[in-house]
Amino acid sequence: MKPRVLLTHPLIKEAMDYLSSQTELELGTSGDFLPPSELAEKIKDKEGLLCFLSDTIDRELIEKAPFLRAISNCAVGTNNIDLKLARNRGITVTNTPDILTESTADLTLALILATTRRLIEADDFCRQGQFKGWKIDLFLGQGLPGKTLGIIGLGQIGQAVARKAQAFGLKIIYYNRHRLSPEKEMNLKAEYRHLDSLLAEADIISIHASLNPESYHLIAKDKLALIKKSAVVINVARGAIVDEKALAEALKTGRIWAAGFDVYEHEPRIEPELLSLKNVVLLPHIGSATYETRLKMSFMAVNNLIEALAGKTPANLVKDS
């Protein structure tokens, strides 16, 4: 008998078709993400769950799923899942690491360029019919060569950003919970700094840490006070690492120069103050959104789930689950 599986939202079609051929599949919805009450109703007889970072898989939901044996998250981050409870219940949890490294790093560079060269403002200017001819001071931005990029969180994605950023002439400094080996630092041409020193020294600060109790609101008012007035802050990791209200205030008062966000603390809600500011570029969590990467993520999430439901150890078991 095929295992009963709930897929909360569609995957890329080829992977969804494969999942459907291997399981007794129910699709939660093709529209907006389901509210918790509807998710709870659909999960109560399921053995497997394939979900996304927009789904909150908390105690309330897991307790409504007595048959649940495996949760496959189609994301590398797993902060949307109560991992401790899943472990206590013997539920296998998997994620989709590594394959989204390059596309997320590329988007980081895109945000760095969009903010420092004011691309969105300039695009808007053209669309509004305001371009009347070349001017020496039209949309002056900041050049990258010789500037310093401070990377917070030098894991896979942070390291890919470091490599790509060097092609733009950026010097790399980093802060990480665990300092890298001297060999790795040398290969990456990345110098370690304590967080406060990094914040004071960097011209561009890019966040690639994972969200955990230690990194929650890591960048709040006190830390923003250390940052250069000309600096740019980029966040493609998890929204809650930055205190968005404090950052909006810093952008509004000119305390910092610009910011680029792909993630928000209360997604899909965006701090209203940010929406009214011109010196921030806002994206709807598209770090990994290339067709190639999303196809790989979809198949990886499907294979993880099928393996876990077959009683095998899936390739991408989340360690702390």
Ligand code: DGY
């Ligand atoms: C993840 O997988 O955690 C990313 O944020 C999705 O792009």
